[in-house]
Amino acid sequence: MPVVHTDPATPVHELREVEEGVYAYLQPDGGWCLNNAGIVLAGTGPVLVDTAATETRARQLRSVVGDLSPTPVDLLVNTHSHGDHTFGNYLFEHATVVAHRKAAAEMAEHGLALTTLWPDVRWGHVEAGAPEVVFDDRMTLPTSGFRIELIHFGPGHTAGDTVVWLPGQRVLFTGDLVLSGATPFTLMGSVAGSLRVLDRLRALEPLVVVPGHGPVGGPELLDADAAYLRWVRGLARQGIAEGLAPLALARATNLGPYAQLADSERLVCNLYRAYAEEHGAEPAAPLDIPAVFGEMVDYCGAHPHCAA
Numbered sequence: 001m002p003v004v005h006t007d008p009a010t011p012v013h014e015l016r017e018v019e020e021g022v023y024a025y026l027q028p029d030g031g032w033c034l035n036n037a038g039i040v041l042a043g044t045g046p047v048l049v050d051t052a053a054t055e056t057r058a059r060q061l062r063s064v065v066g067d068l069s070p071t072p073v074d075l076l077v078n079t080h081s082h083g084d085h086t087f088g089n090y091l092f093e094h095a096t097v098v099a100h101r102k103a104a105a106e107m108a109e110h111g112l113a114l115t116t117l118w119p120d121v122r123w124g125h126v127e128a129g130a131p132e133v134v135f136d137d138r139m140t141l142p143t144s145g146f147r148i149e150l151i152h153f154g155p156g157h158t159a160g161d162t163v164v165w166l167p168g169q170r171v172l173f174t175g176d177l178v179l180s181g182a183t184p185f186t187l188m189g190s191v192a193g194s195l196r197v198l199d200r201l202r203a204l205e206p207l208v209v210v211p212g213h214g215p216v217g218g219p220e221l222l223d224a225d226a227a228y229l230r231w232v233r234g235l236a237r238q239g240i241a242e243g244l245a246p247l248a249l250a251r252a253t254n255l256g257p258y259a260q261l262a263d264s265e266r267l268v269c270n271l272y273r274a275y276a277e278e279h280g281a282e283p284a285a286p287l288d289i290p291a292v293f294g295e296m297v298d299y300c301g302a303h304p305h306c307a308a
Contacts (some may be wrong), residue, residue, distance in 0.1 A: 010060050016216060018208045019169040030182050030214035031262045033084040033308035038173040038210055039065055043144035045074025049164050049173045051088030053308040055124025058088025075141055078129055079175025080158045081106035083114035086129030099131040100152045102160030118306040153200045155193040159284035172206035180214030182262040184225050187269035187292060190283030191229050198226045228258055236274035246271035247295045265304055268296040
């Protein structure tokens with residue numbers, strides 16, 4: 001059974017053992033910057049999948065890991081470059097940080113830029129992630145007790161996404177390639193690429209899927225995100241045919257079943273990416289991120305809420 005911690009002195013979090021020695025660390029409600037992490041109690045030392053956005057949240061995660069194992073975290077895998085998954089890396093000083101080569105480059109390029117999008121968040125002391133080890137396509141971690149594979153399937157949420165796959169347990173940590181109950185986000189990645197990646201994740205036949213945000217599920221999470229992204233791609237083709245800009249199309253669109261997803265304003269960003277790809281842009285080709293984010297704010301009528 002999951003254990004939900006509601007100490008008023010710390011942010012709400014949930015620790016769920018999804019297989020023996022394998023844990024999902026969840027931060028409700030999974031909205032902007034409320035990401036998930038993973039903990040694997042390998043014999044060589046705990047393996048941590050991602051950290052958290054703020055100093056308080058990252059210190060809380062460190063405390064939870066410490067309660068599970070007296071041994072410091074040995075390996076820390078960042079599933080991608082975004083600060084909600086990387087800003088707490090520095091607190092795990094004994095860990096070797098591993099990420100995809102492109103994710104490492106994005107961390108160096110963007111630094112703490114995420115903090116400028118939500119200046120009212122109490123970030124505390126955070127640092128841009130800095131991996132010591134990078135890989136390109138696949139890597140098997142040097143652990144005992146668990147086989148842990150890192151796989152890059154190409155651009156999806158970002159250019160440098162990594163999934164953490166435990167084939168023996170059939171547990172998949174996806175980072176933000178998969179979101180549960182929240183709107184997918186491809187502004188720095190690819191709509192078409194995400195659909196290709198989701199197909200390849202499905203082929204792994206996972207039993208447990210730990211998404212980057214939101215509740216743990218199974219392969220149905222892959223299907224739900226793929227359905228949304230196909231819908232976005234269809235919308236983009238319609239909008240281009242009608243001569244509508246992405247923001248205008250988003251405003252004219254009835255979200256239908258996707259209105260219930262958290263952070264539905266991401267539609268604007270996803271349409272910008274889909275339009276670019278329909279016009280021939282390569283997956284993860286640079287877009288004007290601040291300008292597109294600004295149009296998403298216009299669509300909302302306010303800055304998107306971040307509860308980190």
